[in-house]
Amino acid sequence: MRSEYEVNMAVERYADTVKRLCMVHLKNTADTEDIFQTVFLKYALSSAEFESREHEKAWFIRVTINACKDLLKSFFRSRTVPLDELAELPAELSDDNREVLEAVLSLPDKYKEAVYLHYYEDYTAPEIGKILGKNVNTVYTLLNRARQMLREKLGGDGDE
Amino acid sequence: MNERIKSSFDNIRAEEELKEKTSRYVAARIEKRRPGFMAVRLAPMLACLALVILVGGWAWFSPSATISVDINPSLELGVNRFDKVVQVVGWNEDGRELASSLDLKYMDYDKALEQIMGSEEISSLLSGDGVMTVAVVGDNEAQCGRLLSGVRSCTAGQGNAYCYSASEEELEEAHSLGLSYGKYRAYLELTQAGGQLSPDQVRDMSMREIRDMIESLSGETESGSGQVHVPGSGQGQGQGQGSGQGKGPAWARSSGDEN
Numbered sequence: 001m002r003s004e005y006e007v008n009m010a011v012e013r014y015a016d017t018v019k020r021l022c023m024v025h026l027k028n029t030a031d032t033e034d035i036f037q038t039v040f041l042k043y044a045l046s047s048a049e050f051e052s053r054e055h056e057k058a059w060f061i062r063v064t065i066n067a068c069k070d071l072l073k074s075f076f077r078s079r080t081v082p083l084d085e086l087a088e089l090p091a092e093l094s095d096d097n098r099e100v101l102e103a104v105l106s107l108p109d110k111y112k113e114a115v116y117l118h119y120y121e122d123y124t125a126p127e128i129g130k131i132l133g134k135n136v137n138t139v140y141t142l143l144n145r146a147r148q149m150l151r152e153k154l155g156g157d158g159d160e
Numbered sequence: 161m162n163e164r165i166k167s168s169f170d171n172i173r174a175e176e177e178l179k180e181k182t183s184r185y186v187a188a189r190i191e192k193r194r195p196g197f198m199a200v201r202l203a204p205m206l207a208c209l210a211l212v213i214l215v216g217g218w219a220w221f222s223p224s225a226t227i228s229v230d231i232n233p234s235l236e237l238g239v240n241r242f243d244k245v246v247q248v249v250g251w252n253e254d255g256r257e258l259a260s261s262l263d264l265k266y267m268d269y270d271k272a273l274e275q276i277m278g279s280e281e282i283s284s285l286l287s288g289d290g291v292m293t294v295a296v297v298g299d300n301e302a303q304c305g306r307l308l309s310g311v312r313s314c315t316a317g318q319g320n321a322y323c324y325s326a327s328e329e330e331l332e333e334a335h336s337l338g339l340s341y342g343k344y345r346a347y348l349e350l351t352q353a354g355g356q357l358s359p360d361q362v363r364d365m366s367m368r369e370i371r372d373m374i375e376s377l378s379g380e381t382e383s384g385s386g387q388v389h390v391p392g393s394g395q396g397q398g399q400g401q402g403s404g405q406g407k408g409p410a411w412a413r414s415s416g417d418e419n
Contacts, residue, residue: 015174100168
């Protein structure tokens with residue numbers, strides 16, 4: 001079990017990451033709060049030793065994604081929450097930011113998380129495969145497909 | 161597109177409120193799980209329990225009254241405030257033998273007394289010429305009264321049994337001389353009547369012998385009065401025992417005076 005201090009430090013370090021992952025997967029703030037509690041409590045009770053900050057961050061990403069999926073899987077939720085609704089975005093975003101986020105969030109789940117991990121967190125395909133428990137080739141395919149969809153939505157120059 | 165995605169996500173941040181709420185929640189949860197937490201909550205309960213057990217144990221195991229039974233075997237029963245025997249002490253050789261041959265602990269005092277009187281040795285002594293005294297000693301008047309009347313009904317069928325009560329101080333004096341209370345009482349009587357015996361000698365004499373000795377010593381001063389004078393409520397049922405001399409036991413007569 002970890003101390004309160006350790007937990008607070010982890011909240012400072014990873015709250016933004018957890019928040020972004022929640023936005024990628026979830027639609028409302030109440031669920032986000034749930035996930036925060038689940039993830040950081042799990043961290044507090046876990047005795048996992050981390051070799052490095054990267055290792056720790058990957059742990060948080062994996063735990064958050066799993067927690068989100070567990071939440072979405074629950075039978076009750078699948079019956080009560082509308083499926084095709086976008087997450088609430090912060091009001092103070094610029095138009096461009098809003099356009100990009102809406103484009104990303106409108107992708108199907110499996111593309112969203114790959115896009116987030118690759119474009120924002122700078123993970124390579126093999127790393128993403130490890131975190132998500134997916135075949136590397138599957139990750140390549142997901143990323144390619146996502147890139148195409150985003151290009152269609154956002155227009156623009158394409159990328160590497 | 162990379163840069164656009166990066167800068168878009170960069171603008172997504174966890175609100176301070178959300179962070180604080182999470183920290184508070186987790187802190188509260190881990191506090192509950194800390195091993196010390198349960199100990200802190202349980203400690204007062206355990207302390208109360210220990211106190212109850214201690215007080216109860218003390219109330220149960222400490223004798224609040226003593227019943228001294230003397231014939232020749234001298235035996236004292238420590239009786240707790242629930243009228244159960246919690247202590248059995250033999251004050252001479254025969255008494256110790258008797259104590260070890262009977263299992264009287266945790267019995268009701270009247271059952272214990274019945275068992276003593278029913279034992280082979282005692283019943284043969286009683287049916288012979290033996291004299292039995294039963295003294296109830298204690299500072300709790302209510303309990304002593306209760307015990308005394310119980311003891312009396314136990315010994316009611318015995319012509320040679322005498323019951324009386326006394327105080328704790330007298331018991332201590334008796335013990336300091338190494339005598340059971342009944343013997344001590346008889347010893348005092350004997351000394352008063354002019355007897356020259358030491359407590360050590362009295363210890364192993366039978367009550368009958370002591371009584372006879374007292375009687376023979378005080379016989380000259382006593383006129384046959386035909387009945388026993390019984391002063392005080394603590395007085396025993398000194399029966400005149402129809403001995404033709406018309407005289408009750410002298411030691412039984414003076415025995416109620418402390419009440």
